[in-house]
Amino acid sequence: MRDSARVIAALDWSMTQIHNFGAGPTGLPLAVRERLADALQVPFDHAPSLLEVSHRGARFLEVSTRLRAGLRTLLGLGDSHEILLMSGGAQLQFALLPMNLAASGTATYLESGHWSRTAVAQARPVSRVEIVGSSAATGFTTLPAVGPVPSDAAYLHYCGNETIHGVQFSAPPTAESPVIADLSSEIFSRPYPFSELAVVYASAQKNLGIPGLTVVAMRRDLLERSPRSLPPILSYRAWAEAESMPNTPATAAWLATMEMVEWMLREGGLPAMAARNAAKAAAVYACLDRHDCFETPVAREARSSMNVVFRLVDRAEEPEFLKAANAAGLLGLEGHRAVGGMRVSLYNAIEMSSVEALVAFLDAYAQRG
Amino acid sequence: MRDSARVIAALDWSMTQIHNFGAGPTGLPLAVRERLADALQVPFDHAPSLLEVSHRGARFLEVSTRLRAGLRTLLGLGDSHEILLMSGGAQLQFALLPMNLAASGTATYLESGHWSRTAVAQARPVSRVEIVGSSAATGFTTLPAVGPVPSDAAYLHYCGNETIHGVQFSAPPTAESPVIADLSSEIFSRPYPFSELAVVYASAQKNLGIPGLTVVAMRRDLLERSPRSLPPILSYRAWAEAESMPNTPATAAWLATMEMVEWMLREGGLPAMAARNAAKAAAVYACLDRHDCFETPVAREARSSMNVVFRLVDRAEEPEFLKAANAAGLLGLEGHRAVGGMRVSLYNAIEMSSVEALVAFLDAYAQRG
Numbered sequence: 001m002r003d004s005a006r007v008i009a010a011l012d013w014s015m016t017q018i019h020n021f022g023a024g025p026t027g028l029p030l031a032v033r034e035r036l037a038d039a040l041q042v043p044f045d046h047a048p049s050l051l052e053v054s055h056r057g058a059r060f061l062e063v064s065t066r067l068r069a070g071l072r073t074l075l076g077l078g079d080s081h082e083i084l085l086m087s088g089g090a091q092l093q094f095a096l097l098p099m100n101l102a103a104s105g106t107a108t109y110l111e112s113g114h115w116s117r118t119a120v121a122q123a124r125p126v127s128r129v130e131i132v133g134s135s136a137a138t139g140f141t142t143l144p145a146v147g148p149v150p151s152d153a154a155y156l157h158y159c160g161n162e163t164i165h166g167v168q169f170s171a172p173p174t175a176e177s178p179v180i181a182d183l184s185s186e187i188f189s190r191p192y193p194f195s196e197l198a199v200v201y202a203s204a205q206k207n208l209g210i211p212g213l214t215v216v217a218m219r220r221d222l223l224e225r226s227p228r229s230l231p232p233i234l235s236y237r238a239w240a241e242a243e244s245m246p247n248t249p250a251t252a253a254w255l256a257t258m259e260m261v262e263w264m265l266r267e268g269g270l271p272a273m274a275a276r277n278a279a280k281a282a283a284v285y286a287c288l289d290r291h292d293c294f295e296t297p298v299a300r301e302a303r304s305s306m307n308v309v310f311r312l313v314d315r316a317e318e319p320e321f322l323k324a325a326n327a328a329g330l331l332g333l334e335g336h337r338a339v340g341g342m343r344v345s346l347y348n349a350i351e352m353s354s355v356e357a358l359v360a361f362l363d364a365y366a367q368r369g
Numbered sequence: 370m371r372d373s374a375r376v377i378a379a380l381d382w383s384m385t386q387i388h389n390f391g392a393g394p395t396g397l398p399l400a401v402r403e404r405l406a407d408a409l410q411v412p413f414d415h416a417p418s419l420l421e422v423s424h425r426g427a428r429f430l431e432v433s434t435r436l437r438a439g440l441r442t443l444l445g446l447g448d449s450h451e452i453l454l455m456s457g458g459a460q461l462q463f464a465l466l467p468m469n470l471a472a473s474g475t476a477t478y479l480e481s482g483h484w485s486r487t488a489v490a491q492a493r494p495v496s497r498v499e500i501v502g503s504s505a506a507t508g509f510t511t512l513p514a515v516g517p518v519p520s521d522a523a524y525l526h527y528c529g530n531e532t533i534h535g536v537q538f539s540a541p542p543t544a545e546s547p548v549i550a551d552l553s554s555e556i557f558s559r560p561y562p563f564s565e566l567a568v569v570y571a572s573a574q575k576n577l578g579i580p581g582l583t584v585v586a587m588r589r590d591l592l593e594r595s596p597r598s599l600p601p602i603l604s605y606r607a608w609a610e611a612e613s614m615p616n617t618p619a620t621a622a623w624l625a626t627m628e629m630v631e632w633m634l635r636e637g638g639l640p641a642m643a644a645r646n647a648a649k650a651a652a653v654y655a656c657l658d659r660h661d662c663f664e665t666p667v668a669r670e671a672r673s674s675m676n677v678v679f680r681l682v683d684r685a686e687e688p689e690f691l692k693a694a695n696a697a698g699l700l701g702l703e704g705h706r707a708v709g710g711m712r713v714s715l716y717n718a719i720e721m722s723s724v725e726a727l728v729a730f731l732d733a734y735a736q737r738g
Contacts, residue, residue, distance in 0.1 A: 020417045025620055027421045030411050037409035042399055048389045048700065051579045051625075052396045056706075087581070088457050088602070089616040095600035122600040205617050210420045212456070212581040212619030231464035231491040233457070247458040248574050250581035251394055252621035256420075331417065337425075 019354035022332025023163055023307060023345045024185070025205040032209070032259040032349075039255065051251050060251060063258050070261030074270060075194045075217055082223060084216040084236065085244040085254065090184045090203040093214060094119040097157065097180060097199070098127035100226045100236045105154035108132045110173060113140040113162030114338055119182065132156065133173075140165040143302045146173050153177040155198065161186035163206075164336040166309035166343065167302040172197060178222065186306050187215070188264055189348060190274035198222060204253055206306070207348045209260040212253030264348065273348050280346045280355045281305035287359045291366035308344040309335060318342070321365065328361050388723035391701025392532055392676060392714045393554070394574040401578070401628045401718075408624065420620050429620060432627050439630030443639060444563045444586055451592060453585040453605065454613040454623065459553045459572045462583060463488040466526065466549060466568070467496035469595040469605045474523035477501045479542060482509040482531030483707055488551065501525065502542075509534040512671045515542050522546040524567060530555035532575070533705040535678035535712065536671040541566060547591065555675050556584070557633055558717060559643035567591060573622055575675070576717045578629040581622030633717065642717050649715045649724045650674035656728045660735035680710040687711070690734065697730050 020027035111134035133144035178198030205211040232238035335341035389396035480503035502513035547567030556571040601607035704710035
């Protein structure tokens, strides 16, 4: 397809622009991608790239320093929280959180879709677990309310945005116990009351760059909960003591996230991201709402601004719809294999011009003969 | 320094070539680095790079398929072993190995330097541990012999090459229990009896590319040892069932390792790597041996071909020596902070021409007035 697209491009540039609506690993802003490519270019003197030097040397430590500073600015967190830069994705956190923070007490969870369910599944083998609110009964098209919480609750865990089911909490739930937020697919999409949360964590491959880095901001008093009986590599306390370098980090992901964070700050920070993202989501939902051929399963108040899920009323048309979208340069619109249908991911890197191209396609599809 | 180097380069190219002898993350072959840079270039149609697409989509699955095929060819392993592509570095394996494989029985270790010691420290909290051979008494300048092994030994773990102390086993130790080899800093530097080993593992940032991927080749029968009580993300069995994609992998590291593995195969595979590496190490050791001003602490039969450690007889000269080497474009020669002195890392990507530049510098240094 790419070769023929290049030929057509000579005739009409606009026909061949590719728009990447994939759910992750997701598109990078072009400026970030160009910087990463530049960082790998082989210079005249064959000097090593940032991926070929010691992670403890001056060149890479500058990346680390800029990354941490940018994250702290965007999170708006003072000395109350430690920022840990870890690996292994959010799923490793699903296991480490109960191992470290619920050695005594009950780990409590809100169940709002696939990812919060997976967090529960990873926690069950290592902790007492209780689900204190679930929207399973609606097929995860609504958000759960917080029910009675046991008095020995070690924490309350929720997933701020469910990538697969397309539901998003407008604000964190409140609870007496420390609240832990998995914000993997929405972090830095809008201002957020980060400082009210005990733990905020996010894998990088949605709004923070490329996979390999997981950012964990944790209230310092919680670090004391890590049992001394854990291997250090699985202990938050030991990670904090090692300043997030107990071993070699995934340097490419750190570099990409540094570029992403600095790009967000240059673009105006979280208020600017929120304005862009609200406009993008509003345009897509408005388009889906105005045509009878589309269905949006999620309740209005639970709709995600990051992952818009929809179906065709005529399910049998969906494969052809996706094929036509791909041919029009609109990539990554397949829904997750667990739920089918379509999904539009609108992470920070997605430009309004891409949304306009999608809306034009959806309008044309709805009005076809 | 880079800018002035560029000016000088106009006068004498050879003066300004940089040679990267760092211990890791280490240099990539120029061809590999160029391919990675190319992969990130923004094309005419803005098509996403390989780091911006789903890890379960056709484009990235080709990377996965080529990576696995290349690894299997280089390892020479048939269906007896599962190849797992994990994250978290070798240190995460230090914890996972005893958690998965020594739930019953004693985890036994050979202690030959910093990294095998660290493996023991990560294992102690989760398993019964016994050190069955140690070279601590010689300051890790020799290799340990295998002493009496308890009858309930779950495995024998050794570190094939100690990056910091510069000692290397010429061949795996023999034992009745399954033998586990941490080959992080020597894998694919030479032909190796991989099929005799129960587990071979290596983090990627030495001979396999950039940090973020850890390759684990494990005899399939051992997968059955993983206790069902482990969170799936910490279970080898579950990783095998998920075909190494329980979650999003560090795609940049997978791509880099695919390029590295294919580069090694194009260059002639392990016999070619072994011939290059033997010649490189012989040239460096011969140079160090012929000058009285250098000291090599490691016993001859234990010398590493990957990490050559040495000192100046006049310790006080070492800072000036390193400064002069840096100015000559010879980077990364500082010894690890744990032992001081100097270290020359000679991983697969290092060219003989770099070794020649180093030897010329060492000769000139030794013969200075």
